Amino acid sequence: MILPSDTLDALCPMHMHIGADGGVRRMGPTLRKLMEGAAGEGAQFAEMMDVFRPRRVGTVPDLLALSGRRLQLRLCRGSQMVLKGLAMPDGQGGVIVNMSFGIAVVDAVREHALTSTDFAVTDLAIDMLYLVEAKSAAFEASRTLNRRLQGAMLAAEQRAYTDTLTGLRNRRALDHVLQRLLLEGGNFALLHIDLDYFKQVNDTHGHAAGDRVLQAVARVMLELTRKDDTVARIGGDEFVILLVGLTDRVRLSALAEQLIHRIERPIPVEDVECRVSASIGIAFGAPKTGARPGAEELMERADSALYRAKRQGRAQHAFDEPTPVEDLR
Amino acid sequence: MHGLIARTLQCFLQDTYGYAAWQDIARRARFEAAEFEAMLDYDMVTVEQVLDGAVVHLGKPREVILEDIGTYLITHSNNEGLRRLMRYGGVDFIEFLHSLEDLPGRAQLAVADLDLPVLELGDDSPGAFVLACQAGQRSLPGFGYVLVGVLRAMADDYGALVILDHRGILEEAEIIGITVVETDFAEGRDFDLAAAPALRREAAS
CATH class of the missing domain: 3.90.1520.10 (H-NOX domain)
Incomplete structure (x- = not known):
């Protein structure tokens, strides 16, 4: 039985009918499109396509021996794309090879401007294209949601770690960074800063003025520290600064004095000038003597240094460890 | 109800009547989230309330608004992807x-x-x-x-x-x-299988 060519074209728009002599008798309309007008009929099939899997074939008997098997082939003309193929005898000594794009269909449609009439109506290619588009749209919607949620999460995290009045880190953020630094094991300095005379500002000029003072002090601290340092407000007028890798006492003393000096500058609030000062206690994440402290102990050490600074008459700084004699030389 | 449908309602109102109108309708419907997400689920009641809010705000019958949504789904440039998917029908x-x-x-x-x-x-x-x-x-x-x-x-x-x-x-x-x-009364719009939708390009980047 040999089918009318129109029937074969409609059923298999990507077929190649090869005669017993290896000459191409006919190609389906879509296959012709892929060949981009290169002469087909009459040529030897091996000039038109290169069957390379499961093995290379060059003759009709070779092709017939592979009938029913999944072939991989490359067109020698036009697009030279790789296709799937199936070869079956035509009953008259020749072969009909039917071809398909497989998952390359998305690219093939784009490259050759194929339309739905280029596919047999029973072919799932169009449904596959539909699915690819539909899934991309759905996936994009999902990604949009994820991006929005991530943005919201970052904003919430930022809020949770920020002191709203000053924009500095808050207690929670400080605990977090402190734990991490202790875990990492490097050395760092912890400055515990307490404002002096802040209560007087609040009592005399009101809380709004107090808030302005805290904001001004926060700005000073940010200006005098590095980008990677942690500056946190942990209570009313209590601050902590973590300085990673900075353990040189001379430099720390200089920084503490500079902080105090700058904080003591009069802060204009409306028509008055508010004056505060600060006391600073300094402790180290990796002290020269004794075991490494935990976060709580470290805070206590800085706190007792602060207490000593206050006792020395305010506007002072003090170290947790008494300065070793050799360091003074 | 699927967020895609709720989101469609919001996008229709926003794209057609402006963001301020949407906010007003959402407020009227006491819809506190103020934004529908396409990939979340919503109570039918919430979506119904927003639709009722639109009926009051726009002074249009519910049926007319619903039909306008249908037209919007196919014709608005923001929904080109959906129009294409529909054209796969035949x-x-x-x-x-x-x-x-x-x-x-x-x-x-x-x-x-x-x-x-x-x-x-x-x-x-x-x-x-x-x-x-x-x-x-x-x-x-x-x-x-x-x-x-x-x-x-x-x-x-x-x-x-x-x-x-x-x-x-x-x-x-x-x-x-x-x-x-x-069936071919007028020139229809193009449907080119090969026209890769912008969505896919975005998703790949």
């Missing part, structure tokens, strides 16, 4: 009509939990069809009006001349009459 409007029964299944291929009403197409006489739209428990009542808008816009898209009428409800199904006067 090469002409008649073929498209015959593919309508597959629509809920096709939608679920892309979004597994999207429940669209069951559609059934019957033909009375040549060129005259009746579409029955059976909304499930989780679908918005009045979905048939959205469908009328979609069909009207798709007819334009194919360049077909059709007459559509919503004939009300029969045995819990909304009935839509479709008369196809001419």
Whole structure:
């Protein structure tokens, strides 16, 4: 039985009918499109396509021996794309090879401007294209949601770690960074800063003025520290600064004095000038003597240094460890 | 209710009447989130309240708004992807009509939990069809009006001349009459399989 060519074209728009002599008798309309007008009929099939899997074939008997098997082939003309193929005898000594794009269909449609009439109506290619588009749209919607949620999460995290009045880190953020630094094991300095005379500002000029003072002090601290340092407000007028890798006492003393000096500058609030000062206690994440402290102990050490600074008459700084004699030389 | 449907309502109101109008409608509906997300689920009641809010704010009957949503879905440039997906239904409007029964299944291929009403197409006489739209428990009542808008816009898209009428409800199904006067009445819009939608490019980047 040999089918009318129109029937074969409609059923298999990507077929190649090869005669017993290896000459191409006919190609389906879509296959012709892929060949981009290169002469087909009459040529030897091996000039038109290169069957390379499961093995290379060059003759009709070779092709017939592979009938029913999944072939991989490359067109020698036009697009030279790789296709799937199936070869079956035509009953008259020749072969009909039917071809398909497989998952390359998305690219093939784009490259050759194929339309739905280029596919047999029973072919799932169009449904596959539909699915690819539909899934991309759905996936994009999902990604949009994820991006929005991530943005919201970052904003919430930022809020949770920020002191709203000053924009500095808050207690929670400080605990977090402190734990991490202790875990990492490097050395760092912890400055515990307490404002002096802040209560007087609040009592005399009101809380709004107090808030302005805290904001001004926060700005000073940010200006005098590095980008990677942690500056946190942990209570009313209590601050902590973590300085990673900075353990040189001379430099720390200089920084503490500079902080105090700058904080003591009069802060204009409306028509008055508010004056505060600060006391600073300094402790180290990796002290020269004794075991490494935990976060709580470290805070206590800085706190007792602060207490000593206050006792020395305010506007002072003090170290947790008494300065070793050799360091003074 | 699926967020895609709720989100469609919001996008329609925003794109057609402006963001301020949307905010006003959301406020009127006491919809506190103020934004629907396409990939989350919402209470039917919430979506209904927003739709009621739109009816009051716009001073238009619910049916008209629903039909406008259908038209918007196909014609607005923001929904080009959806128009393309609909055009996969067939090469002409008649073929498209015959593919309508597959629509809920096709939608679920892309979004597994999207429940669209069951559609059934019957033909009375040549060129005259009746579409029955059976909304499930989780679908918005009045979905048939959205469908009328979609069909009207798709007819334009194919360049077909059709007459559509919503004939009300029969045995819990909304009935839509479709008369196809001419299939190639006007130049339709292009549908190029190869035109890779922008969505895909974005998703790949």
